[in-house]
Amino acid sequence: MSPFHFDSLVWPWPIAIYLFLAGISAGAICFAVLLKHFKLGRDAYKSGFVQAACLIAPLAVFAGLGILVIDLTKPFDFWKILVFYNPTSVMSVGVAVLMVYQVALFAWLACVFKTPVLNWCNGRWPIVSKIFNAIAKHEATITGLLVMLALSLGAYTGFLLSALTTYPMLNNPVLPLLFLISGLSSGAAGTLLGGVLLNGNPDGKEVHFIHNIEIPIILLEIVLLFTFFAGLILTGGQSQVAALAAIGEGFWGWIFWAGVVVVGLSMPLAFNLFMKASAKRKFSYVAVTASCSLVGVLLLRNFILYTGQMTIA
Amino acid sequence: MSNSRRLFLKGACAAVVGASGFTIATAKDQAGSKVEQSCKYALVHDETKCIGCDACSIACREVNQVPEGVSRLEIEREGPFGEYPDQYFRFTRKSCQQCDDTPCVKVCPTGAAYKDPKTGIVCVDEWKCVGCQYCIAACPYQIRFIHPVTKAADKCDFCKETRLKEGLLPACVDACPTKALTFGDISDPESQVVQVLKSAPSYRTKTDLGTRPKVFRIAAKGGEINL
Numbered sequence: 190m191s192p193f194h195f196d197s198l199v200w201p202w203p204i205a206i207y208l209f210l211a212g213i214s215a216g217a218i219c220f221a222v223l224l225k226h227f228k229l230g231r232d233a234y235k236s237g238f239v240q241a242a243c244l245i246a247p248l249a250v251f252a253g254l255g256i257l258v259i260d261l262t263k264p265f266d267f268w269k270i271l272v273f274y275n276p277t278s279v280m281s282v283g284v285a286v287l288m289v290y291q292v293a294l295f296a297w298l299a300c301v302f303k304t305p306v307l308n309w310c311n312g313r314w315p316i317v318s319k320i321f322n323a324i325a326k327h328e329a330t331i332t333g334l335l336v337m338l339a340l341s342l343g344a345y346t347g348f349l350l351s352a353l354t355t356y357p358m359l360n361n362p363v364l365p366l367l368f369l370i371s372g373l374s375s376g377a378a379g380t381l382l383g384g385v386l387l388n389g390n391p392d393g394k395e396v397h398f399i400h401n402i403e404i405p406i407i408l409l410e411i412v413l414l415f416t417f418f419a420g421l422i423l424t425g426g427q428s429q430v431a432a433l434a435a436i437g438e439g440f441w442g443w444i445f446w447a448g449v450v451v452v453g454l455s456m457p458l459a460f461n462l463f464m465k466a467s468a469k470r471k472f473s474y475v476a477v478t479a480s481c482s483l484v485g486v487l488l489l490r491n492f493i494l495y496t497g498q499m500t501i502a
Numbered sequence: 503m504s505n506s507r508r509l510f511l512k513g514a515c516a517a518v519v520g521a522s523g524f525t526i527a528t529a530k531d532q533a534g535s536k537v538e539q540s541c542k543y544a545l546v547h548d549e550t551k552c553i554g555c556d557a558c559s560i561a562c563r564e565v566n567q568v569p570e571g572v573s574r575l576e577i578e579r580e581g582p583f584g585e586y587p588d589q590y591f592r593f594t595r596k597s598c599q600q601c602d603d604t605p606c607v608k609v610c611p612t613g614a615a616y617k618d619p620k621t622g623i624v625c626v627d628e629w630k631c632v633g634c635q636y637c638i639a640a641c642p643y644q645i646r647f648i649h650p651v652t653k654a655a656d657k658c659d660f661c662k663e664t665r666l667k668e669g670l671l672p673a674c675v676d677a678c679p680t681k682a683l684t685f686g687d688i689s690d691p692e693s694q695v696v697q698v699l700k701s702a703p704s705y706r707t708k709t710d711l712g713t714r715p716k717v718f719r720i721a722a723k724g725g726e727i728n729l
Contacts, residue, residue, distance in 0.1 A: 196644075199635050199638045199639040260634075261632050261633045261634055262648050262653040263632050263653050263654070266633070269612050273611075273613050273614075275610055275611055277607075277609075278610055278611045279609065281611035333514060352640070353609075353640050354711050355605070355639060355644070356639075501642065502642055
């Protein structure tokens with residue numbers, strides 16, 4: 190069986206990229222909120238890391254939606270998804286979450302960048318300052334709503350696949366949690382990588398803060414990945430067949446063990462622990478660690494999507 | 503500040519609970535007040551009578567104008583089994599199972615996949631379909647496909663739009679030379695389809711997934727014995 194072409198394959202790699210982008214958007218904005226709330230406060234907009242997260246979140250979600258629309262067989266009919274709703278469809282609910290998420294996202298971005306935007310306007314266009322002030326008044330509500338929507342979006346990427354009873358490996362209750370957590374870790378990695386590229390200080394308090402959260406997240410991801418496959422193998426039947434075909438010998442087995450487990454999880458964990466122990470963080474350390482994490486999450490999405498569709502119930 | 507946050511959290515939780523409660527309540531309501539169906543069409547494929555001539559799939563292609571490369575109905579063959587001259591094949595029908603509990607309808611984001619309340623037939627609204635292929639992935643029988651011309655999901659609908667409209671039997675049933683296919687209203691105890699089902703033990707595939715398919719099969723003798 191070819192790793193990229195087989196009869197039971199319905200959704201190929203663009204969907205994996207979409208799931209990755211939705212996850213990284215949700216993760217990045219969660220870390221932006223955490224940074225602002227616990228570390229930076231009003232000056233959050235000055236930090237390269239917050240800027241990076243605030244760039245990644247909307248761009249990733251737009252790119253993801255773009256890929257999703259292009260991947261339809263009737264791309265010009267995409268508006269029908271927005272007009273017609275089916276409450277039993279995870280995709281329909283997810284699209285609704287995505288729409289509200291984007292509103293909350295831009296409202297929150299307005300709160301964060303209110304000062305620089307108003308400074309730039311410099312008294313011109315009074316309507317702009319009116320709008321920004323009106324939004325900023327509800328910052329607490331917007332922030333809470335945004336975090337909840339981001340977490341829903343991250344989990345939705347997993348529920349989208351776990352709703353498919355056809356594929357025993359995907360129809361798995363751990364999948365939404367696994368995708369949520371790996372989405373958060375990709376968001377952290379994206380924020381760090383973007384931050385140092387935007388001239389953020391690689392030894393700054395933001396990096397220390399994110400690394401402290403990243404270590405338990407990676408550990409949790411390892412636990413979830415273990416539970417995911419242990420659960421499938423213990424279920425027996427086609428679930429076991431699917432799990433063993435996925436992580437056993439072959440192309441996707443290599444992707445899993447070398448790409449996901451070693452590059453995506455073990456190496457970032459080791460680097461993070463090393464950076465925690467050694468006093469100073471450097472640009473290259475932070476960038477390499479974050480890149481490993483990102484590659485790992487992208488490979489995990491592709492691995493789960495392809496191997497999941499290989500075995501049917 | 504902390505007070506307003508608590509208030510917000512409380513409010514948000516109440517909203518979530520309210521919204522989910524409302525959805526559940528209305529969903530139950532819909533299930534309870536379902537209009538009585540006028541009928542529920544089902545099909546029996548008697549594999550002991552099937553000779554694998556493909557008359558059914560050819561008729562289906564012609565009547566429903568299914569382009570080459572895709573198909574609404576296929577006869578899958580296994581075999582030959584046994585020693586000459588006592589050789590035989592096994593034939594199984596691969597087509598929409600017309601589930602009563604439909605995975606495809608549940609996942610369709612636009613409601614393009616729907617179960618016709620009058621006939622119980624699972625159909626596709628070509629216009630509403632955007633081609634996300636979620637239904638194709640959700641169908642455990644893997645019988646859905648994207649129609650190369652309309653670009654919408656397509657599959658067997660018991661010839662609802664072609665033959666049934668004219669008061670005729672589905673094309674495959676009519677074409678079968680050995681009368682291996684029986685079509686009819688399963689809710690009518692007098693119908694031929696119910697009589698056939700009562701006369702011999704039948705089976706359906708993948709019922710453990712809770713799909714409750716309305717395509718029944720009368721099993722031919724097995725080929726190989728696999729553990």
